[in-house]
Structures are given as C-alpha cells and as structure tokens.
Amino acid sequence: MVSRVIPVEDFDLVIFGATGDLAHRKILPGLYRRFIAGQIPETAQIIGAARTRQDDATFREQVRAAVAEFGGVAADEPQLDAFLSLIGYVPIDATGEGGWSELKSRVRPGAVHAFYFSVAPSLFGDIAQRLAGHGIADANSRIVVEKPFGRDLESARALNATLAQHFTEEQIYRIDHYLGKETVQNLMAVRFANILFEPLWKAEYVDHVQITVAETVGVAGRGSYYDKSGAIRDMVQNHMMQLLCLIAMEPPYHFDPNAVRDEKLKVIRALEPVGPDDIVRGQYQANGDGTSYIEDAENPDSRTESYVAMKVRIANWRWQGTPFYLRTGKKLRARTSEIAITFKEPPHSIFDEGVPKADQLVIRLQPNEGMNLKVMIKEPGPGGMRLVQVPLDMTFAEALGADGADVPDAYERLIMDVIRGNQTLFMRGDEVEAAWAWTDPIIQAWENGKARPEPYDAGSSGPEEALRLLHRDNRRWREIRA
Numbered sequence: 002m003v004s005r006v007i008p009v010e011d012f013d014l015v016i017f018g019a020t021g022d023l024a025h026r027k028i029l030p031g032l033y034r035r036f037i038a039g040q041i042p043e044t045a046q047i048i049g050a051a052r053t054r055q056d057d058a059t060f061r062e063q064v065r066a067a068v069a070e071f072g073g074v075a076a077d078e079p080q081l082d083a084f085l086s087l088i089g090y091v092p093i094d095a096t097g098e099g100g101w102s103e104l105k106s107r108v109r110p111g112a113v114h115a116f117y118f119s120v121a122p123s124l125f126g127d128i129a130q131r132l133a134g135h136g137i138a139d140a141n142s143r144i145v146v147e148k149p150f151g152r153d154l155e156s157a158r159a160l161n162a163t164l165a166q167h168f169t170e171e172q173i174y175r176i177d178h179y180l181g182k183e184t185v186q187n188l189m190a191v192r193f194a195n196i197l198f199e200p201l202w203k204a205e206y207v208d209h210v211q212i213t214v215a216e217t218v219g220v221a222g223r224g225s226y227y228d229k230s231g232a233i234r235d236m237v238q239n240h241m242m243q244l245l246c247l248i249a250m251e252p253p254y255h256f257d258p259n260a261v262r263d264e265k266l267k268v269i270r271a272l273e274p275v276g277p278d279d280i281v282r283g284q285y286q287a288n289g290d291g292t293s294y295i296e297d298a299e300n301p302d303s304r305t306e307s308y309v310a311m312k313v314r315i316a317n318w319r320w321q322g323t324p325f326y327l328r329t330g331k332k333l334r335a336r337t338s339e340i341a342i343t344f345k346e347p348p349h350s351i352f353d354e355g356v357p358k359a360d361q362l363v364i365r366l367q368p369n370e371g372m373n374l375k376v377m378i379k380e381p382g383p384g385g386m387r388l389v390q391v392p393l394d395m396t397f398a399e400a401l402g403a404d405g406a407d408v409p410d411a412y413e414r415l416i417m418d419v420i421r422g423n424q425t426l427f428m429r430g431d432e433v434e435a436a437w438a439w440t441d442p443i444i445q446a447w448e449n450g451k452a453r454p455e456p457y458d459a460g461s462s463g464p465e466e467a468l469r470l471l472h473r474d475n476r477r478w479r480e481i482r483a
C-alpha cells in the first residue's frame with residue numbers, strides 16, 4: 002500500500018553540474034523513477050548544464066547509462082526513450098558568459114523553473130548572479146543547493162548572503178537528503194499522529210535517547226573532500242542534527258514549512274555547548290585486508306575523525322536532564338541508522354520476582370525500516386509471576402505491504418517537493434547557521450588541541466572510549482547490528 006502518485010505541474014529543471022557524480026547517481030535516476038511512476042508530465046524539460054561541450058544526444062546517452070546503472074528498476078526501453086526525450090543539454094561556463102543566452106532560449110515561460118546547483122559551493126554566487134542577470138530566473142524560480150552548505154558559521158553566512166542577493170528565502174531549497182527519507186518523515190508521523198507517545202515524550206519519562214548512524218563504507222574515493230570535513234561536518238552538523246530536531250522539537254501548529262522549521266530552530270538554539278569530556282573522536286585503522294583511514298584519505302598525518310560520539314544536552318523545559326547520545330562513523334560493523342528512546346523504569350515494582358526493565362522504543366531508519374517497542378509481560382507458563390521483556394516489532398514494509406521499488410528515494414521526493422513549491426523538508430538559512438554556531442566551537446576546540454582521534458578497527462563498533470561516554474552514566478550503547 003503506497004499512497005497514490007499526484008503528478009506535478011509542468012516544469013523546466015536545469016541541473017548545473019549535470020555531468021557530475023550526484024547527477025548521475027541520484028538526481029537523473031531519481032527523475033526517471035518519478036517519470037515511470039507517472040509523476041512527471043510528458044511536457045517537462047530536464048536540462049543538463051555543465052562545462053563539457055557536448056550535444057543533447059550525447060548527454061542523453063550518458064543519462065541512459067546512469068539510469069541503467071543506478072535506476073534500481075528494470076530498464077524498459079520505450080519508457081526510457083520517452084524519458085530521454087525530456088532531456089536536453091547546454092554547455093555552460095559558470096564563471097563566464099558562454100551558454101547563458103542559449104539556456105535562456107530553452108527555458109519556457111509559464112512552466113515552473115527550478116535550478117539545481119549540483120556544483121561546488123564556490124560557484125553558487127556566479128551561477129546565481131548569471132541566472133538573475135540574464136533574466137533566466139525570475140521571482141517564481143526555485144534554486145536547489147546541496148550540502149556542504151558552508152564549513153563553518155562564517156562561510157554559511159557568506160553563502161546565504163550571496164544567494165540572498167538574487168533569491169528570496171522562499172526560493173531557496175537547501176537539501177539535506179536525510180529529510181527526504183521515508184522513515185525520517187515517519188518520525189513526525191509517529192510523534193504527531195498518535196496520542197500514545199507524546200505525553201511520555203519528555204524528561205520526566207524519557208531516561209535518554211540514542212541516535213546512531215553507522216556505515217560500513219570508508220572514505221576511499223572521496224578522501225580529499227572527507228579529510229577536510231570529518232564526521233562532525235559531514236554528518237553531525239546536518240543529518241544527525243535534523244534527526245535530533247525531529248525527535249526533540251515541540252509539535253508545530255501545522256505541518257507547514259515555516260511552522261516545522263521554527264520548531265527545529267528552537268531545538269538547535271537550545272543545544273548546550275559540548276565540552277571535551279562529552280565527545281569522542283575515532284579514526285578507523287586497517288583490520289585484515291582493508292585499508293586504514295589514513296590510506297583512504299591519503300594523508301598519513303590526518304587528525305580527521307571518521308567516527309564521533311557525543312553526549313548532547315538540550316536546555317529547555319521538555320528535555321532538562323535527558324541526555325541525547327549521538328554517534329556516527331565509517332567502516333563500522335554494520336550499516337544501520339536508528340533512534341532509540343529509553344524510557345524510565347516504573348517508579349515502584351509490585352512484583353517480587355524480576356525488576357521491570359525500562360521500556361524502549363526503537364525507530365529503525367535504515368535498512369529494514371520499522372519500529373520496535375520493548376515492553377514487559379509475564380513470562381508465559383506456570384511457576385508464578387515472572388517478568389520478561391518482549392519486542393512488539395513492526396517492519397513498515399511488511400505492515401503496509403509496500404514494495405520497496407514504489408517508495409521514492411530521498412532525492413526523488415525532495416525534487417518533486419521543489420517542483421511543488423513545498424519547503425517543509427528543506428533547511429532554512431537560519432537553521433543552517435544555528436547548526437554551525439553550535440558545531441563551530443566543538444570543531445575549533447579540537448583543531449586548537451593536539452590530540453589524535455582514538456583508533457578503532459574497521460568492522461568494529463567504534464573506539465572503546467565511546468563506551469565510557471555512556472558507562473560513566475550507567476548506561477550502554479545499543480549494539481550496532483544490521
């Protein structure tokens with residue numbers, strides 16, 4: 002059971018950086034999947050724009066190959082040909098004048114215009130200025146920008162200011178692809194479409210929260226980017242922060258872009274600074290045949306973290322006294338993302354045998370999306386009243402009979418939201434800046450120090466020190482397993 006597909010309006014989508022990795026792996030295959038789902042009108046135009054000099058036909062063949070490799074659906078030639086007929090290409094010079102008048106002649110008046118900046122942030126200003134200067138973009142156009150949105154508060158502010166010279170906040174769609182994930186949106190549905198959880202969703206009843214995003218991949222192939230970022234910039238400032246916000250925020254008055262983003266912003270602003278005792282950084286080392294981080298990053302002196310765990314506190318009424326433990330890392334033992342909410346133990350036990358354990362709600366984001374609520378019951382059978390904890394386990398796909406192929410990937414959903422003009426799942430400029438304002442001192446303290454990240458074995462659960470972060474609070478991490 003997957004909700005019905007509502008076609009979007011006629012549109013022209015221009016992808017700057019159309020020959021790049023993101024366009025080939027995610028954007029173009031995602032558009033194809035939406036096309037075959039019947040969501041994209043047959044009159045729409047998808048125009049690739051990049052420096053390479055080539056014609057429409059050559060680019061279409063690249064798109065055909067990208068769809069075959071990354072589309073995740075069996076190639077259906079007639080449908081693929083129909084999709085390719087929407088595709089065009091304009092060679093463009095982002096920092097010069099070449100190609101802009103041709104682009105202008107291709108973009109149709111009357112259609113929704115979206116411009117996807119799948120390029121280095123250093124080009125955002127040049128492209129924005131030329132789109133506006135050549136009259137290609139107008140007050141109804143939308144632009145889509147990718148992470149990294151800055152590498153600190155100052156650069157994020159500068160990017161926001163650059164874009165603001167030509168576009169209003171309502172026209173800017175800052176992508177955090179975690180917000181496009183089906184189950185991440187489910188966090189809001191679980192919290193705000195049920196009466197069951199919300200009354201307990203506060204420090205009085207929640208002992209602590211664990212947010213884990215564990216990956217098995219390393220950084221080989223993208224070491225030069227990653228080594229300048231590390232896990233904090235790459236994952237915590239954006240994806241983990243968004244998960245934290247959705248778990249911790251107050252109910253917005255409506256599922257409306259600014260109402261939702263206002264509430265997320267309040268959470269970010271309420272985050273307490275994280276001191277050195279509350280954070281552990283790790284760097285993977287080779288284990289068996291694999292490579293180490295420093296080999297993958299090709300930087301023998303690197304102090305960049307491929308793993309981070311931290312204890313975060315939110316200074317507001319709802320969460321006073323409930324820690325949020327966050328951890329994310331590369332080359333860990335399993336790929337799994339989950340949020341675990343551990344409730345407090347009942348204040349008094351009436352049973353002689355077996356102390357009631359704390360209930361726990363685990364929301365699995367990927368893979369195998371679902372929810373698991375651990376509750377106490379009586380152990381079946383004779384022999385008195387003994388307690389046992391059992392899981393009420395639900396896998397969303399099974400429960401809803403959803404076919405994975407029908408569930409849009411994050412990029413597909415987000416691009417369709419751009420065309421619809423819905424900013425709910427995109428980060429607002431003030432949100433991004435607030436996230437950097439909190440992250441900056443953590444990064445600066447590290448950069449000013451001399452310490453090295455703690456080594457951990459590839460394929461393990463991360464550095465030992467991360468265990469201590471919870472042990473000293475008499476808590477333990479959940480096991481990382483698929």
Ligand code: BG6
Nearest residue numbers: 148178216218235236240338367
């Ligand atoms: C990206 C990061 O934003 O998210 C990557 O740059 C990371 O380092 C990726 O691997 C994780 O995304 P997902 O969708 O695979 O969980």
